[in-house]
Amino acid sequence: MSRGFKQDLFNQFARVGKALSNGNRLELLEFLAQGERSVEALAGVSGLTVANTSQHLQQLRQAGLVASRKQGLKVFYRLSSNDVISLMDSLRKVAEHHLADVEHLVNTYLTVKDKLEPIAREELIERVKDDLVTVIDVRPAEEYAAGHVPGAVNVPIRELEAYLQQIEPGQEIVAYCRGPHCVLAFDAVAVMRDKGINARRLEDGYPEWKNAGLPVEVDSDE
Amino acid sequence: MSRGFKQDLFNQFARVGKALSNGNRLELLEFLAQGERSVEALAGVSGLTVANTSQHLQQLRQAGLVASRKQGLKVFYRLSSNDVISLMDSLRKVAEHHLADVEHLVNTYLTVKDKLEPIAREELIERVKDDLVTVIDVRPAEEYAAGHVPGAVNVPIRELEAYLQQIEPGQEIVAYCRGPHCVLAFDAVAVMRDKGINARRLEDGYPEWKNAGLPVEVDSDE
DNA sequence: CTAGTATTCAAGTACTCTATTGAATAGTTT
DNA sequence: AAACTATTCAATAGAGTACTTGAATACTAG
Missing domain, CATH: 3.40.250.10 (Rhodanese-like domain)
Known part of the structure; x- marks a missing residue:
């Protein structure tokens, strides 16, 4: 049981890692660090198609990194908490150092x-x-x-x-x-x-x- | 140029994310957080084959998360710095919260x-x-x-x-x-x-x- | 109700990742 | 040099991922 538990737990953590494993998603996160943005706006700055952007955003949401809110026709995404900014900082620091x-x-x-x-x-x-x-x-x-x-x-x-x-x-x-x-x-x-x-x-x-x-x-x- | 630069930079950061995108690698990192370990020892605790463990370790090294040292027949791996522990902590925190x-x-x-x-x-x-x-x-x-x-x-x-x-x-x-x-x-x-x-x-x-x-x-x- | 818009869904293809296997390398012991 | 050990390399099948395209959904405005 103890082995299964650990395995399961690390797999959950890996879901967050997966979300961070793509440059486009990291770019989206950086824009979201500035505040709420619509899918269209995010597609614009990242240079991705709207459909593709939407799919990346859903992956980020499943990993618990972003949250969304619907207002009229538009869906606004935002970082789910400041912990995400800290995580990005850590990632950057490690990448820069190593x-x-x-x-x-x-x-x-x-x-x-x-x-x-x-x-x-x-x-x-x-x-x-x-x-x-x-x-x-x-x-x-x-x-x-x-x-x-x-x-x-x-x-x-x-x-x-x-x-x-x-x-x-x-x-x-x-x-x-x-x-x-x-x-x-x-x-x-x-x-x-x-x-x-x-x-x-x-x-x-x-x-x-x-x-x-x-x-x-x-x-x-x- | 600015766009290409950013794209490249985020892809580099994504390499670190990729390394964190697999439960087995995270488990290896956790063991390494305790100190230097040989490939064999790491294979033992993680339940992976030696060859598979070796390949995961090489990915971690390419992402700059671990470093290695050869001593006689054995190769000892270690975390490349304490920043990696902070990164793991951030990851855990986000995963737990979200x-x-x-x-x-x-x-x-x-x-x-x-x-x-x-x-x-x-x-x-x-x-x-x-x-x-x-x-x-x-x-x-x-x-x-x-x-x-x-x-x-x-x-x-x-x-x-x-x-x-x-x-x-x-x-x-x-x-x-x-x-x-x-x-x-x-x-x-x-x-x-x-x-x-x-x-x-x-x-x-x-x-x-x-x-x-x-x-x-x-x-x-x- | 119809036309229009922002987003999401679904399916397909090209590509990448994981784990396995068996062979190759590098160092040790005899 | 031969036998042995720890690790790495190379090739492969199967699973998963990224991006594209076109259709579906959900909401708004007329």
Whole structure:
């Protein structure tokens, strides 16, 4: 009995592992870490067909990672709890530490990585309090509206150049987006440094900020 | 480029998820959480053939979860870092919270669960300091020898009855084994309660204790 | 009630994973 | 060198997974 029990139990845990065993599902989870999304929206950002997205979402639900809610025609999915964010973080940490390929990828795509030293959440909070930095949220407007770091200005990548015209010279800028590997913030910092602006990125993104229990601001007209 | 990068990155993370997507591999990881083990030993405890075990271990290695070392004829595998234990913990936590089946399983096999309130590590440390409890390690002798909670007595399940003859009545006993779902400790507590002994189990097991940075004792003659 | 929309279901194909088997390799002992 | 042992490799059958396509469902708006 004891053997059967353990076997059964590990098989249950493996169901969660299975859900995490596909890159597309992990991408869906990352988007869901920012808040509720419809199937259509998720299909859009992931580049999958709607039917395929729906099937992946159902697998995630069966593994207990996401939950859904129907409103009118649309079905909205969300992470079933913050434990899922912690799990994703653990996964990322292990992958980063132990998969040489991940490091290689990051170095290939983000060549100036070393020069973009990230700023920690705690340090950012201090510097914002002392009014030393401007925080910009480089995600698309709709993601920003669904929740963002208090006081952050929404500057989607396309609007970055225009935005930079109007800032005071010498002002330090911190950019963040969807998470520690979201390229938007890397890109933004690279652009700003190019122009001689003192820019850094937050070490991780909005989902982690929210998950850490820090205050968030929501635009209620969404 | 940004899309390709993200896709690639998530596929790398998915490699780790894949490694966690099979119950046998999770069982192997749990054993490895206790320390280095040879392929043969791992095949023994998991009930798999040696060839099959070897192949699973290679998958775990490719995912960066385990590392190996050759000594003479034998190859010893170990977890590649403590991050892996944290990852397993996250996985367990999510599975427990969100999979109804896990709860069902635990309740089916461990019917007296509610009566076996676990004791937390911190509380145990206090009570040991005040000499209020005896700690017993119900794992097999070889696992105990490889590392155990300081001051714990090794009482493999088969020797439990004999051991209980010689304890003072009224003494409180805390049992632990391999982790929060290791049935050995549940069984031991059930047996002792049957005999009217004041027994509880530690909320988790040796791997978690060690991982929490608490002191451990090793029998050097192993 | 009809037309339209968001999502899910069902079936099919190509692909991948698991466990088994027997052979190959690398190291030890005699 | 020959016999032996622990592990790995290679090939295979069977089960499971991913993505596509087209139809079905469930809800809304007219």
